[in-house]
Amino acid sequence: MFTLPETRFDFGGDEYIYAEISRDMSEESNFKALAITSELRRRQIPGILDICPSNSSYLIRFDPEVIPAANLLDYLKEIDMTKSNPAALNLEVRIVEIPIWYDDPITREYSRRFQERNIIKENISNFELVMKLNGFKEKEAFIEAHSRSPYLISMMGFIPGTAWEYPLGLRKDQIIQTPKYASPRTDTPGRAVGLGGAFTVIYPLSAPGSYQLIGMAAVPVFDQSGKLEDLRDSFFLARPGDIWKHRPVEEREYKQILSQVEAGTYRYRMKYVDFSPEEYFAKREAYIKQVMEDF
Amino acid sequence: MLRIRDGGLQTLVQDMGRKEFYHLGVPPSGAADKYSYVLGNILLGNPHDYAALEITLLGPVIEFCKRTVIAITGAPCEVRLNEQPVPMWESLVIQEGDMLAFRMTTQGVKTYLCVSGGIQVPDVLGCKSTYVLSQLGGFHGRKLQAGDEVQIGEPLPGVFHQVGRRIPDEYIPAFSNEMDIRVVVGLSSYRLSDEGIKTFLNSEWQVGLESNNIAYRYTGATVSFKPFDPPFGAGNNSSNVVDIVYPIGAIMVPNEKELILLLRDATTGGGFVTIGTAINADLDLIAQSRPNTKTRFLAVTVDQAIEARLSKKRKILAVQELLR
Numbered sequence A: 001m002f003t004l005p006e007t008r009f010d011f012g013g014d015e016y017i018y019a020e021i022s023r024d025m026s027e028e029s030n031f032k033a034l035a036i037t038s039e040l041r042r043r044q045i046p047g048i049l050d051i052c053p054s055n056s057s058y059l060i061r062f063d064p065e066v067i068p069a070a071n072l073l074d075y076l077k078e079i080d081m082t083k084s085n086p087a088a089l090n091l092e093v094r095i096v097e098i099p100i101w102y103d104d105p106i107t108r109e110y111s112r113r114f115q116e117r118n119i120i121k122e123n124i125s126n127f128e129l130v131m132k133l134n135g136f137k138e139k140e141a142f143i144e145a146h147s148r149s150p151y152l153i154s155m156m157g158f159i160p161g162t163a164w165e166y167p168l169g170l171r172k173d174q175i176i177q178t179p180k181y182a183s184p185r186t187d188t189p190g191r192a193v194g195l196g197g198a199f200t201v202i203y204p205l206s207a208p209g210s211y212q213l214i215g216m217a218a219v220p221v222f223d224q225s226g227k228l229e230d231l232r233d234s235f236f237l238a239r240p241g242d243i244w245k246h247r248p249v250e251e252r253e254y255k256q257i258l259s260q261v262e263a264g265t266y267r268y269r270m271k272y273v274d275f276s277p278e279e280y281f282a283k284r285e286a287y288i289k290q291v292m293e294d295f
Numbered sequence B: 001m002l003r004i005r006d007g008g009l010q011t012l013v014q015d016m017g018r019k020e021f022y023h024l025g026v027p028p029s030g031a032a033d034k035y036s037y038v039l040g041n042i043l044l045g046n047p048h049d050y051a052a053l054e055i056t057l058l059g060p061v062i063e064f065c066k067r068t069v070i071a072i073t074g075a076p077c078e079v080r081l082n083e084q085p086v087p088m089w090e091s092l093v094i095q096e097g098d099m100l101a102f103r104m105t106t107q108g109v110k111t112y113l114c115v116s117g118g119i120q121v122p123d124v125l126g127c128k129s130t131y132v133l134s135q136l137g138g139f140h141g142r143k144l145q146a147g148d149e150v151q152i153g154e155p156l157p158g159v160f161h162q163v164g165r166r167i168p169d170e171y172i173p174a175f176s177n178e179m180d181i182r183v184v185v186g187l188s189s190y191r192l193s194d195e196g197i198k199t200f201l202n203s204e205w206q207v208g209l210e211s212n213n214i215a216y217r218y219t220g221a222t223v224s225f226k227p228f229d230p231p232f233g234a235g236n237n238s239s240n241v242v243d244i245v246y247p248i249g250a251i252m253v254p255n256e257k258e259l260i261l262l263l264r265d266a267t268t269g270g271g272f273v274t275i276g277t278a279i280n281a282d283l284d285l286i287a288q289s290r291p292n293t294k295t296r297f298l299a300v301t302v303d304q305a306i307e308a309r310l311s312k313k314r315k316i317l318a319v320q321e322l323l324r
Helices: A027-043 A069-082 A105-113 A126-133 A139-148 A251-263 A277-283 A285-291 B034-044 B194-202 B280-287 B302-323
Strands: A008-012 A016-020 A048-053 A057-062 A091-102 A151-156 A163-167 A192-196 A199-202 A212-217 A243-248 A270-275 B002-006 B011-014 B052-056 B061-064 B068-074 B077-081 B091-094 B099-105 B110-115 B149-152 B178-185 B205-207 B215-219 B240-245 B250-255 B258-262 B269-272 B274-278 B294-299
Touching: A008 A069, A008 B274, A016 A069, A027 A048, A027 A057, A027 A069, A027 A151, A027 A277, A057 A069, A057 B240, A069 B302, A091 A139, A091 A251, A105 A126, A105 A192, A105 A212, A126 A139, A126 A212, A139 A243, A277 A285, B034 B052, B034 B068, B034 B110, B034 B280, B034 B302, B068 B077, B099 B110, B178 B280, B178 B302, B194 B294, B250 B269, B274 B280, B274 B294, B280 B302
Parallel strands: A091 A243, B178 B294
Antiparallel strands: A008 A016, A016 A057, A048 A057, A091 A212, A091 A270, A151 A163, A151 A243, A163 A199, A192 A199, A192 A212, B002 B061, B002 B149, B011 B052, B052 B110, B061 B099, B068 B091, B068 B110, B077 B099, B178 B274, B205 B215, B205 B294, B215 B258, B240 B269, B250 B258, B250 B274
């Protein structure tokens, strides 16, 4: 269906095999990572401990006392060649709406506080910086560009609940991109929306970070309190392969949603769909439109 | 029950750590120096993975509200039981009302207090380990403070007959301010110049002050990147890659003057170039190294890494056999 360069395998110490599908980010690489890791998960191989799909690679942790490292490497190489076709991949995914207050005072304050660590010392907010680097003149146009496309959850990691979001249905030249901080911030507010490279992330809790902050999500992406019905079975909102849609909100609605979350009455706007990477690659934007219909 | 009179610098409930949630960004946590921790449990006849208290640098003061047996292992530390010094690496009987006071560790970083029957806190995501950054697991997801009351298990059958058992000296780890850490070079080491890899392996690095359970930081030499067109999606710095899930032990190179080695509370994914992975058998040693420890990184093969792992495991089994 499409061709990818040969996956490069490497050992990470005595417990990990790192498989680099491509050095560039691409939807093809990510769907291949999903296809292979779900096949591996299905096989329930004794001695494989963690199966982690990531943006354009995947990482496997194993117990070398149960499964010899060289044997596992050969096994993975074979799966990588024979089971890498995302055409066979049909994902039951959730589309989840994420309300975002863009260019808000909280992330503006953090931009100011950590200015010294950023790539330029100019006194502008991260939001303004990303706008400028991507040639936007109007705030509204930037917000529209960041919230129009749905985003694919292409990886989880960093701290519990953090999900990498990559825009679907866009050409590479249409994707908003930005360099990360030159030296990481020592703090980021929980629920802050960050941009780094071609990815968007929402910080689950306050943490160090190096992504440029452009807004605040009104809803948590990680919660272990059990107060929200949709986060009761799992603490984590994201699942690799899911689709998130950003919806811009103003201060008033942001605060309304926050108080609903606080009271435990908030329900995420969500839709379950079957997503076929094969159809997506065949029809691209038209397929996205179809999947996102009435959402 | 343990009544905490003083929490010390950072006293945490830890066990073998979390499994099966790494793909959701949950690091394993768990005892930083597994060898010392497991030997403490072996002294008591506990299962290896019973939860213990992990003490960092400055220890707590603890009142015991139950007669039991304990063992203290890990970084050398002056410990007093009702004002009298007590030995480490030995099982000790504790009477109800006894006061156990830890001072500063004199070498190393992590000291373990194991209790017969284990520390009892609820399991979160499958274990009792504390992950402070997300306030997950352990005792309410945080370090112990004065006033906390921590439940302990009932002393296991026969444990009072085992009081006075001691780990033979040759099995007690050495704590030093100079160390060699074995590394399997790889991951995205292709982004460093040949000269850069040589400098990494041939230089003496120093543990930085801001090192902690998440990561150890090293400075002291300068490595160099290859000239490289940044891959699409990575961001445009020469130390950036398209974000990956990192192995525990991965050594990141955020800039030419700094190394960041991920430990048990690692940020599990990110977009920095990684030069290789410290072998599992040496993670205990790293977690026990104090700021300014002189560190050299030695390249080993995967087979050598596995051999080191097995020889460490054999050592633990030998101790268990000796104490049976």
